[in-house]
Amino acid sequence: MAEATETYKVGQHPDLPPPRSEVGVIGWVKYNLLSTPFNVIMTLLAIWFLWSIIPPIFEWAVLDSVWTAESRKACWAKMEVPEGAACWAFIKDRIGLFIYGFYPADLRWRVNLSFVLMVLAIVSVLYENMPGRKFGLWYAVAFPFITGWLLVGGLGLTHVDTDQFGGIMLTFIIGITGISFSLPIGILLALGRRSKLPVIRVLCVLIIEFIRGVPLIALLFIASTMLNYFLPPGTAFDLLLRVLIMVTVFSSAYIAEVIRGGLQGIPNGQYEAADSLGLTYTKAHLLIILPQALKISIPGIVNTFIGLYKDTTLVLIIGMLDPLGVGRASLADAVWAGLAREVYIFVAVFFFICCFSMSRYSLWLEKRLSTEN
Amino acid sequence: MIEKLKPEPAIQSSKDASKIIIEITGMHKWFGAFHVLKNINLKVSTGERIVICGPSGSGKSTLIRCINRLEEHQEGKIVVDDVELTGDLKNIEIIRSEVGIVFQQFNLFPHLTVLENCSLAPIWVRNMAKAEAEDLALKYLERVQIPEQAKKYPGQLSGGQQQRVAIARSLCMNPKIMLFDEPTSALDPEMIKEVLDVMVELAETGVTMLVVTHEMGFATAVADRVIFMDEGEIIEQKPPNEFFQNPEHDRTKLFLSQILAH
Numbered sequence: 001m002a003e004a005t006e007t008y009k010v011g012q013h014p015d016l017p018p019p020r021s022e023v024g025v026i027g028w029v030k031y032n033l034l035s036t037p038f039n040v041i042m043t044l045l046a047i048w049f050l051w052s053i054i055p056p057i058f059e060w061a062v063l064d065s066v067w068t069a070e071s072r073k074a075c076w077a078k079m080e081v082p083e084g085a086a087c088w089a090f091i092k093d094r095i096g097l098f099i100y101g102f103y104p105a106d107l108r109w110r111v112n113l114s115f116v117l118m119v120l121a122i123v124s125v126l127y128e129n130m131p132g133r134k135f136g137l138w139y140a141v142a143f144p145f146i147t148g149w150l151l152v153g154g155l156g157l158t159h160v161d162t163d164q165f166g167g168i169m170l171t172f173i174i175g176i177t178g179i180s181f182s183l184p185i186g187i188l189l190a191l192g193r194r195s196k197l198p199v200i201r202v203l204c205v206l207i208i209e210f211i212r213g214v215p216l217i218a219l220l221f222i223a224s225t226m227l228n229y230f231l232p233p234g235t236a237f238d239l240l241l242r243v244l245i246m247v248t249v250f251s252s253a254y255i256a257e258v259i260r261g262g263l264q265g266i267p268n269g270q271y272e273a274a275d276s277l278g279l280t281y282t283k284a285h286l287l288i289i290l291p292q293a294l295k296i297s298i299p300g301i302v303n304t305f306i307g308l309y310k311d312t313t314l315v316l317i318i319g320m321l322d323p324l325g326v327g328r329a330s331l332a333d334a335v336w337a338g339l340a341r342e343v344y345i346f347v348a349v350f351f352f353i354c355c356f357s358m359s360r361y362s363l364w365l366e367k368r369l370s371t372e373n
Numbered sequence: 374m375i376e377k378l379k380p381e382p383a384i385q386s387s388k389d390a391s392k393i394i395i396e397i398t399g400m401h402k403w404f405g406a407f408h409v410l411k412n413i414n415l416k417v418s419t420g421e422r423i424v425i426c427g428p429s430g431s432g433k434s435t436l437i438r439c440i441n442r443l444e445e446h447q448e449g450k451i452v453v454d455d456v457e458l459t460g461d462l463k464n465i466e467i468i469r470s471e472v473g474i475v476f477q478q479f480n481l482f483p484h485l486t487v488l489e490n491c492s493l494a495p496i497w498v499r500n501m502a503k504a505e506a507e508d509l510a511l512k513y514l515e516r517v518q519i520p521e522q523a524k525k526y527p528g529q530l531s532g533g534q535q536q537r538v539a540i541a542r543s544l545c546m547n548p549k550i551m552l553f554d555e556p557t558s559a560l561d562p563e564m565i566k567e568v569l570d571v572m573v574e575l576a577e578t579g580v581t582m583l584v585v586t587h588e589m590g591f592a593t594a595v596a597d598r599v600i601f602m603d604e605g606e607i608i609e610q611k612p613p614n615e616f617f618q619n620p621e622h623d624r625t626k627l628f629l630s631q632i633l634a635h
C-alpha cells in the first residue's frame with residue numbers, strides 16, 4: 001500500500017498490485033459477508049441457521065445410523081432412541097432391486113458391463129480432449145445398439161424380458177435414450193418450424209404444439225394402453241420401447257422450442273455470410289448456424305434434459321419400477337415397512353447427484369465455449 | 374497517397390474489349406408494396422471497377438445484394454457470368470461461389486478462428502484438402518497483412534482487422550466479382566485507411582469490383598465508373614472525373630454538395 005503513495009514521473013507510472021484488502025480470503029469475506037451492518041446480521045443469522053440444522057441431520061444420517069440389520073425392528077433395537085436415526089440396512093438389503101429391478105441375478109453382469117460401456121460412451125461424447133475422439137464418437141453412436149443387445153439378449157445371449165428391467169438401470173435407459181435421441185430430433189423439428197416450405201413448417205408446428213399441449217402422463221398412458229388399438233393386430237410392441245418413444249418425442253418438442261430460441265438469436269448477417277460463400281443449406285447449418293445456436297441454447301437444453309430425467313419417475317404409474325417405484329414396493333414389505341424417510345432420501349440423493357452433475361457439466365461447457373471469444 | 378496506386382491505363386483499355394460479366398436488364402424489386410428498385414439497367418465488363426453512391430435508402434445495398442441473390446428480384450433479368458439468376462438453387466450456389474461480398478458489419482463467424490473463417494468455404498464448397506485450404510487462407514491473410522492473427526477469434530480483433538479478414542475470406546474463393554457494401558462505414562477513422570489500402574491493392578489485380586461507398590477519394594483513385602442512385606433508380610453514371618466535375622442532374626449536384634461539405 002505504501003508504494004501507491006510513491007511518486008512517479010508523469011507517463012512513467014508502472015502497474016502496481018492491488019491493495020491487499022481487495023484480494024484473497026480476507027478481501028472476499030470483507031466485501032461479501034461483512035460489508036454493511038445488514039449484511040453482518042444476515043451472515044450471523046445464516047451461521048446460526050446452519051449450526052442448528054446440520055449437526056442433527058449429520059447425526060441422523062451418519063453418526064447414529066444403522067447399516068446392518070435383518071428387519072426394521074432389529075434396526076430400531078440397535079438405536080438409543082428407536083426411530084431416532086436412519087436405518088440404511090433397509091436400502092442395503094434392497095440395493096440389488098434398486099439397481100437392477102428384477103433382472104435375473106446371474107445375468108446382472110450384463111447390466112454392469114452396459115454401465116461400464118455407458119460411462120465410456122458418455123466420456124467420449126462429453127470430453128473433447130480425449131485421444132482418438134473420432135473413434136470414440138463412432139463408438140457412442142454404436143453404444144445404444146450394443147447395450148440394447150446386451151440387456152435384452154438374443155443372438156447367443158439369454159433373452160430377458162424388458163418387464164424385468166427396473167430400478168436405476170431403468171432410469172438410465174429411459175433418461176439416456178430420451179436425451180440422446182431428443183436432441184437431434186429436436187434440432188430437426190426446430191429447423192422444420194423455420195422452413196420456407198409451408199408443408200414442412202405446418203407439420204412441425206403441429207407436432208410441437210400437440211406434444212407440448214399434452215401431459216407426459218397422458219402420453220405414457222397412451223403408450224401403455226391405447227397404442228395397441230392403433231397397431232395392426234398381432235404386432236406385439238414392447239412396452240419399454242413404447243415408453244422410450246413417448247419420452248423421446250415429448251422432450252424433442254421442448255428441445256425444439258429451446259433451439260428455435262437459439263436460432264432466433266443468430267443475427268441475419270451470419271446466414272447471409274454463409275449463403276454468400278456458396279454453402280448449401282445443410283452445410284451452412286451444420287458449420288455456421290447450429291454450432292452458434294446450440295451454444296446459446298445450452299442452459300435451456302440442459303434444463304429440458306434435467307426435467308426429462310426426473311420425469312422418468314412417472315413410468316411408475318404405468319407399472320414400471322424405477323427407483324421410486326422399487327422404493328414404494330419395498331415399503332409394502334411388512335418386515336421393513338415404516339422406513340419411508342430412508343427410501344425417499346435415498347431416491348432423492350440419487351436423482352440429485354445425476355441432475356447436479358448435468359448442471360455442472362453444462363456450466364463448465366458454457367465457460368469453456370465462451371473463452372473462444 | 375491513393376492517387377499513385379491508380380492502375381496503368383494499359384489495363385484499362387484491354388478490358389474495353391472484354392466480355393460482359395454482369396448484365397441487368399429492366400430489373401424491378403419490391404419489398405411488400407414498397408418499390409425499392411425501379412427499372413435497373415446495368416452492364417459490367419470483366420475487370421471493371423464501379424463505385425455506387427447515393428443517399429441513404431436509395432437502394433444501393435439492395436441492388437448489389439440482388440447480384441448474388443441475397444435479395445430476390447421480381448421483374449427483369451440478371452445474368453451473372455452467363456448464368457441467369459432464377460429460383461434454381463444450384464445456379465444460385467454456383468454464382469455465390471463466384472461472387473464474393475463484404476458487408477458493412479463484417480459478418481465473420483464468431484465461433485471459428487480467423488484461419489477457419491477463411492478456409493471454410495474452400496474446404497466445404499470447393500472440396501479442397503484442409504492443408505491446402507489453410508495455405509491458401511494464409512496466403513490471402515498475408516495479402517491483407519494480418520497473417521499473425523490467424524489463430525485468433527474474430528472477437529479479439531479490431532474492426533479494421535475484422536474487415537480485412539472478411540475480405541480475405543471472400544478472396545479465398547477466388548471470386549470473379551467482388552461486391553462491397555459500405556465496407557468502411559462501421560469503422561473508426563483510423564481504421565478506414567487500412568481497409569481502403571487493401572481494396573486499392575485488390576483493384577490492381579483485375580478482379581471485377583462493385584463498391585457501395587461514400588469514400589470519394591477511393592472512387593477517384595480506382596473507379597472506372599461512378600453510379601449515382603436515388604429513390605431506387607440509377608440517375609447518372611460516368612467516369613469519376615466527369616462525375617465529380619460535371620454532374621448533370623440536380624439531385625447528383627445536391628448529393629455531391631452534401632457529402633463534400635464535410
Ligand SMILES: Nc1ncnc2c1ncn2[C@@H]1O[C@H](COP(=O)(O)OP(=O)(O)OP(=O)(O)O)[C@@H](O)[C@H]1O
Binds near residue numbers: 409432435
Ligand atoms: N428487408 C427489407 N424489407 C423492407 N424494406 C427494406 C428491406 N431492406 C431494405 N428496405 C428498404 O429499402 C430501401 C432501400 O434500402 P437499401 O438498404 O438498399 O438502401 P441503401 O441505399 O443501401 O441505404 P444506406 O445508405 O442507408 O445503406 C430503404 O428504404 C429500406 O428501408
Ligand SMILES: [Mg+2]
Binds near residue numbers: 433435554555
Ligand atoms: Mg446500404
